[in-house]
Amino acid sequence: MTTFETLRLDGVTRRFAGADALAGLDLEIRRGEFIALLGPSGCGKSTALNCLAGLLPLSDGSIWRDGTRLDTLPPERRGFGMVFQNYALFPHMSVRKNVSFGLKMRGVARAEIRRRTDEAIRLVHLEEHAAKLPGQLSGGQQQRVAIARAVVVEPSLVLMDEPLSNLDAKLRLEMRTEIRRLHQNLGLTTVYVTHDQEEALSMADRLVVLRAGRVQQIGTPEEVHNRPANRHVADFLGFRNLLPGIAGGGSVKINNWQVSGTPVGAVAEGDPVVAAIRPEDVVLGGGSGIEVTVEVVEYHGREIAAEARTVDGLPLHLRTSERLAPGDKVAVAFPPERLLVFPA
Ligand SMILES: Nc1ncnc2c1ncn2[C@@H]1O[C@H](COP(=O)(O)OP(=O)(O)OP(=O)(O)O)[C@@H](O)[C@H]1O
Numbered sequence: 001m002t003t004f005e006t007l008r009l010d011g012v013t014r015r016f017a018g019a020d021a022l023a024g025l026d027l028e029i030r031r032g033e034f035i036a037l038l039g040p041s042g043c044g045k046s047t048a049l050n051c052l053a054g055l056l057p058l059s060d061g062s063i064w065r066d067g068t069r070l071d072t073l074p075p076e077r078r079g080f081g082m083v084f085q086n087y088a089l090f091p092h093m094s095v096r097k098n099v100s101f102g103l104k105m106r107g108v109a110r111a112e113i114r115r116r117t118d119e120a121i122r123l124v125h126l127e128e129h130a131a132k133l134p135g136q137l138s139g140g141q142q143q144r145v146a147i148a149r150a151v152v153v154e155p156s157l158v159l160m161d162e163p164l165s166n167l168d169a170k171l172r173l174e175m176r177t178e179i180r181r182l183h184q185n186l187g188l189t190t191v192y193v194t195h196d197q198e199e200a201l202s203m204a205d206r207l208v209v210l211r212a213g214r215v216q217q218i219g220t221p222e223e224v225h226n227r228p229a230n231r232h233v234a235d236f237l238g239f240r241n242l243l244p245g246i247a248g249g250g251s252v253k254i255n256n257w258q259v260s261g262t263p264v265g266a267v268a269e270g271d272p273v274v275a276a277i278r279p280e281d282v283v284l285g286g287g288s289g290i291e292v293t294v295e296v297v298e299y300h301g302r303e304i305a306a307e308a309r310t311v312d313g314l315p316l317h318l319r320t321s322e323r324l325a326p327g328d329k330v331a332v333a334f335p336p337e338r339l340l341v342f343p344a
């Protein structure tokens with residue numbers, strides 16, 4: 001097994017027909033880390049992963065494993081394991097054969113192949129299904145075969161491209177924990193692609209947020225969740241209320257109201273800004289004087305999500321345990337530390 005201390009991406013760029021699908025990605029991955037690449041469809045996540053795997057040549061930049069240049073090596077010489085979104089299992093081979101395939105290709109001795117294949121199948125809880133063909137398994141079981149096949153060769157890096165996107169909600173949650181557990185127990189280094197912010201926040205040690213091929217922010221789940229670097233990251237991380245306003249000294253004027261917020265980035269008095277707050281951070285009641293009328297209510301178990309509108313027509317998303325109904329008029333307030341003010 002090829003191990004490393006750091007894997008470094010240096011200005012990794014990939015162009016298709018002259019347009020940057022990925023532009024100058026700088027990232028240092030430490031051994032044992034779980035990195036999530038997060039962003040909307042088309043932002044360059046798969047491109048980044050495929051560049052790392054060696055399935056796509058770089059247009060610019062380089063990739064280094066400690067002091068060794070990697071981007072000039074073919075995929076099979078990088079020693080990475082890959083889990084594709086569509087599993088890509090061999091349909092005519094049993095689970096056991098699918099899992100052991102990579103070891104056979106590497107010329108590992110038979111007894112060793114048996115031992116490691118059993119171990120990998122056990123890790124993903126597929127002992128009872130080892131003799132079946134992929135077509136005889138559920139989507140979640142096939143996904144686990146794909147994961148076992150990737151980790152059995154003890155890769156120095158595991159790359160996963162939206163591995164849970166075809167699964168139902170319950171199985172997605174279970175597999176999240178399962179993948180995180182495998183990562184920890186096997187001491188893997190993992191790069192995981194997803195467009196699901198919750199998945200990224202719950203699984204990763206660090207997130208790389210991409211937009212239109214460019215890195216917007218790299219940080220821990222807490223950093224990215226609490227302090228998105230710009231309005232695009234905020235938008236993508238659940239700040240559903242993005243209210244246009246004008247910056248005043250330490251406050252924001254949104255239509256007729258003056259509210260206090262926390263500036264993120266360079267904001268000067270008189271600048272157009274966007275004030276961002278999550279629905280669950282909007283407080284009901286309070287003496288702010290902002291009144292809204294509830295228009296639509298969605299049931300979410302303990303809580304409801306409501307879309308409301310201010311007297312001057314600004315839509316506002318709320319989340320609360322209070323039982324609101326369409327037509328209700330309520331006062332709302334924005335805790336200043338939860339209202340982030342970005343340059344527009
Ligand atoms: N083979 C290709 N030829 C031309 N353009 C491509 C090719 N592959 C990707 N692109 C373009 O590069 C950009 C990034 O694509 P990429 O597949 O990396 O996005 P993604 O973030 O993985 O999206 P998704 O979440 O939809 O899978 C897109 O604009 C896409 O159209």
Ligand SMILES: [Mg+2]
Pocket residue numbers: 045046047
């Ligand atoms: Mg993709």
